[in-house]
Amino acid sequence: VSGESTPGARARPITIAVDAMGGDHAPGAIVEGAAAAAAAFGIDIILTGRSAQLRPLLATHTPARARNGAPAARRGQVRIVSAEDTLAMDEGALASLRRPRSSAAIACQLVRRGAAQAVVSAGSTGGTVTTARLRLRSLPGVMRPGLAVVLPTRPRPTVLVDAGATADPKPEMLAAFAQLGVAYAQVAHGIPEPRVGLLSIGAEPGKGNRLARRAHELLAGAPQHGNLPLNFVGNVEGGDLLAGKADVIVTDGFTGNVALKTLEGAAAFAAEQMRAALTGTAAARFGALFQRRGLRDLAGRMDAETYGGAALLGLEGTVVIAHGAATAKGITSACRLADGLARSQITEKIRERFGPGRDRHFLRRS
Amino acid sequence: VSGESTPGARARPITIAVDAMGGDHAPGAIVEGAAAAAAAFGIDIILTGRSAQLRPLLATHTPARARNGAPAARRGQVRIVSAEDTLAMDEGALASLRRPRSSAAIACQLVRRGAAQAVVSAGSTGGTVTTARLRLRSLPGVMRPGLAVVLPTRPRPTVLVDAGATADPKPEMLAAFAQLGVAYAQVAHGIPEPRVGLLSIGAEPGKGNRLARRAHELLAGAPQHGNLPLNFVGNVEGGDLLAGKADVIVTDGFTGNVALKTLEGAAAFAAEQMRAALTGTAAARFGALFQRRGLRDLAGRMDAETYGGAALLGLEGTVVIAHGAATAKGITSACRLADGLARSQITEKIRERFGPGRDRHFLRRS
Numbered sequence: 001v002s003g004e005s006t007p008g009a010r011a012r013p014i015t016i017a018v019d020a021m022g023g024d025h026a027p028g029a030i031v032e033g034a035a036a037a038a039a040a041f042g043i044d045i046i047l048t049g050r051s052a053q054l055r056p057l058l059a060t061h062t063p064a065r066a067r068n069g070a071p072a073a074r075r076g077q078v079r080i081v082s083a084e085d086t087l088a089m090d091e092g093a094l095a096s097l098r099r100p101r102s103s104a105a106i107a108c109q110l111v112r113r114g115a116a117q118a119v120v121s122a123g124s125t126g127g128t129v130t131t132a133r134l135r136l137r138s139l140p141g142v143m144r145p146g147l148a149v150v151l152p153t154r155p156r157p158t159v160l161v162d163a164g165a166t167a168d169p170k171p172e173m174l175a176a177f178a179q180l181g182v183a184y185a186q187v188a189h190g191i192p193e194p195r196v197g198l199l200s201i202g203a204e205p206g207k208g209n210r211l212a213r214r215a216h217e218l219l220a221g222a223p224q225h226g227n228l229p230l231n232f233v234g235n236v237e238g239g240d241l242l243a244g245k246a247d248v249i250v251t252d253g254f255t256g257n258v259a260l261k262t263l264e265g266a267a268a269f270a271a272e273q274m275r276a277a278l279t280g281t282a283a284a285r286f287g288a289l290f291q292r293r294g295l296r297d298l299a300g301r302m303d304a305e306t307y308g309g310a311a312l313l314g315l316e317g318t319v320v321i322a323h324g325a326a327t328a329k330g331i332t333s334a335c336r337l338a339d340g341l342a343r344s345q346i347t348e349k350i351r352e353r354f355g356p357g358r359d360r361h362f363l364r365r366s
Numbered sequence: 367v368s369g370e371s372t373p374g375a376r377a378r379p380i381t382i383a384v385d386a387m388g389g390d391h392a393p394g395a396i397v398e399g400a401a402a403a404a405a406a407f408g409i410d411i412i413l414t415g416r417s418a419q420l421r422p423l424l425a426t427h428t429p430a431r432a433r434n435g436a437p438a439a440r441r442g443q444v445r446i447v448s449a450e451d452t453l454a455m456d457e458g459a460l461a462s463l464r465r466p467r468s469s470a471a472i473a474c475q476l477v478r479r480g481a482a483q484a485v486v487s488a489g490s491t492g493g494t495v496t497t498a499r500l501r502l503r504s505l506p507g508v509m510r511p512g513l514a515v516v517l518p519t520r521p522r523p524t525v526l527v528d529a530g531a532t533a534d535p536k537p538e539m540l541a542a543f544a545q546l547g548v549a550y551a552q553v554a555h556g557i558p559e560p561r562v563g564l565l566s567i568g569a570e571p572g573k574g575n576r577l578a579r580r581a582h583e584l585l586a587g588a589p590q591h592g593n594l595p596l597n598f599v600g601n602v603e604g605g606d607l608l609a610g611k612a613d614v615i616v617t618d619g620f621t622g623n624v625a626l627k628t629l630e631g632a633a634a635f636a637a638e639q640m641r642a643a644l645t646g647t648a649a650a651r652f653g654a655l656f657q658r659r660g661l662r663d664l665a666g667r668m669d670a671e672t673y674g675g676a677a678l679l680g681l682e683g684t685v686v687i688a689h690g691a692a693t694a695k696g697i698t699s700a701c702r703l704a705d706g707l708a709r710s711q712i713t714e715k716i717r718e719r720f721g722p723g724r725d726r727h728f729l730r731r732s
Contacts, residue, residue: 126568164567167575201530201623202492209533209620238627242635254575255621257567259628261604266632269608274640 013044016338017107017116020049021086022123024325027053030122033331035061038076040332043339045076046116048083048106055080081106087127097134104128108135111317117342120309120334122322129165132312132319139347141225141354142314144169146177147253147321148184149260149310153244159185159194160241160249163310164257171214174198174250178219178230179353180313181248187344189247197236197246199255207235211252219250226355238262308337311346318346379410382704383473383482386415387452388489390691393419396488399697401427404442406698409705411442412482414449415469421446447472453493463500470494474501477683483708486700488688491676495531498678498685505713507591507720508680510535512543513619513687514550515626515676519610525551525560526607526615529676530623537580540564540616544585544596545719546679547614553710554703555613563602563612565621573601577618585616592721604628674703684712 018034020027027049034045035058047054058078083106085099099105104123108131110116121128125147133145146162161181166173178196185194198216200208205216212235218224219232236245238259251259279285309322309330318341322334384400386393393415400411401424413420424444449472451465465471470489474497476482487494491513499511512528527547532539544562551560564582566574571582578601584590585598602611604625617625645651675688675696684707688700 126573167567199624201533201620201627207492209618212620238624238629239631239634241628242631251624252575254567254578255624258565258604258617258621258625261567262607262625262628263604263632265605265608266629267636268605270633270636270640274636278644 014118014339014342015044015046015110015116016335016342017046017048017081017110017119018331018335019104019107019119019121019123019128020047020054020080021083021103022121022128023322023331024122025327026122027057029326029328030331031057032061033326033328034120034335035078036328037332037335037339038078041076041336041339042074043076043335045078045335046107046110047078047080048110049080049086049103050084051080051082081110083107087123087131097130099131102131104131105135108132108317108319112136116317118317118338119319120322120331120338121319122309122324122326122331122334124324125164125310125321128319128321129312132315136315136317136319139314139316139351139354141227142176142180142350144173144176145312145314146173146180147256147310147312148181150188151241151249151263153242156189156191156244156247158241158244158247158249159189160199160251160256160260161313162251162253162256163260164253165312166253167257168254169211169252171211171218174211174215174252175218175224175227176314176354178232178248178250179227180350181250182228182230183346183349183353184311184313184341185247187346187349188341191247193231194247195233195245196230196248196250197233197240199238199241199249199251199259200235201237203235203237205234215250223355228353228355308333311337311341313346313350316347318342380484380705380708381410381412381476381482382701382708383412383414383447383476383485384697384701385470385473385485385487385489385494386413386420386446387449387469388487388494389688389697390488391693392488393423395692395694396697397423398427399692399694400486400701401444402694403698403701403705404444407442407702407705408440409442409701411444411701412473412476413444413446414472414476415446415452416450417446417448447476449473453489453497463496465497468497470497471501474498474683474685478502482683484683484704485685486675486688486697486704487685488675488690488692488697488700490690491530491687494685494687495678498681502681502683502685505680505682505717505720507593508542508546508716510539510542511678511680512539512546513622513676513678514547516554517607517615517629519608522555522557522610522613524607524610524613524615525555526565526617526622526626527679528617528619528622529626530619531678532619533623534620535577535618537577537584540577540581540618541584541590542680542720544598544614544616545593546716547616548594548596549712549715549719550677550679550707551613553707553712553715557613559597560613561599561611562596562614562616563599563606565604565607565615565617565625566601567603569601569603571600581616589721594719594721674699677703677707679712679716682713684708 020030083103085101087102107119144166147165148161149163151158159181161177185191200212312319320334320338386396449469451467453468473485510532513531514527515529517524525547527543551557566578678685686700686704
């Protein structure tokens, strides 16, 4: 079941801990998606959850052949680590305090112990963030973690941070989120000096609420505590989220979450309205036959499942939070994102951005 | 130039003060749009601005015939009241303090003096809100005005308040915004008991930032100060803005403005992506010929210019803030919205919602 054990010629073996019990379609879709990531992309996986449930599910995903085209150089291993407790989707952040043996908590502990390099969970965002904050150390200089999501702008994507981890941040935390987003844009999108924008309600520096106005001053000023300098381009507005004016857009977790869900809702609304317009009459349906390829491409670009999920950054180990409704395909994408971030050493890159002045021993450890 | 002076058989003559100098296309598009509103809908208009500029513009819009189909029962009068100062589009809120003779300030003063019942301006939101707060009294019980915008949900529209008037409100102000939104939904959309939702980042009462959590308690509790009770349906999320789950959605002006502009940006992005998908190939363009009618209907529904603009509520007189880029058509819609709100006595309706306990003399005055 667990695939071949030949480690292959990889400089840095990466293992992803997958919370098999989190998500609307857990554990079935989680096991299927993780097994597919192991088979297609050679990612080593540890599933955390109820062994009695997971073992038979994993057996059904026999590695007969690699999926998604060309087989990987080696097939990844899939193992199970038992976690008998779970965090329900409707449990709030506080529940994670009471559940040190939940599948999400065990996944984080695997990273803390060095048995895995990143976590994937499709559990509730609040519960997963709190669990991760409790079980993984904060990086020095990062007061609170930030949730980074990738928006499908062109020609290159935009990173929005924080998309919901910290609802009431201090202005200094927004400046730290900028550093997290810059590290993400550098390693995930290959942008050497990402442009950083601050989400506000007007282009001028004085526009915004108290938090945004103070964060603007910090972002526009000289970097503090020896942090690396930022390429700050000023305020951006809600209408600029998809305009590609910045490579990283910084905001508090409340506004960021509202904005992200508003984008998703508007995309779904527009697609539905458009579908009605395109197929409302027999003539329109006939016309749509000629557009099949273009519409299929567009649906692929708009599909959240191909993006993998949000990355919780700023902790000693990355946590990729997949959509609660993620199917197996979404979980595979999330595993691939977690693998890529761990492989490109995003945690070390973030540590470097927060200055060599303090906690130098952390730098030496890596 | 100013049309016929026959008053007609109207129970309550309404005059709208239009800031002729505010907006990207001022004063040309403003004068044209206001004159069209007078001709087509019988609305009496006072244009405020530089007489020397406005007089010749107004002369070109001779009331030869009513526009938009059937002529109104009577043609509205269009007059000019001189205001030699203006508020530039890029001037912030503070500038309005220094400009007591701006076209926006004079328009508000006309309402305060009883010469007009509502204001229309396409000037900058910040400047117009500050001017209105300075020149028009607050209604008793309303600490800060809220900006109400109408979202194109179906089967009936949703009112979002505050869309940007008050960036850092107290929780009590959010509860007051709910009353403003309910009055709007009642008079503008004919909904007897509008459902009120609170914009937050999770469905449960404990989800959100500090402001949203406290506002939830106030909205869910018994109405205070003798205010009328609300039909509170709990938290809604960004993805619900267009879902029709509530008739009124309450939020702070920062989050509301970000959400509104995110919606507008996403709609523009989706339309552009869709256009590319529908016309990217010769076959797709051929197909689009069969969908012309459906697409035209959709464009009309999505067109912000047909909605008229945002209504600043909670002051002694309604201010309709049209989009800064509004064309004549957008100004006509804004005048129609202002006329409708004034005619349905929204200010009195709001006053009643804030309880009879205090300032009874205000009630008697109307």
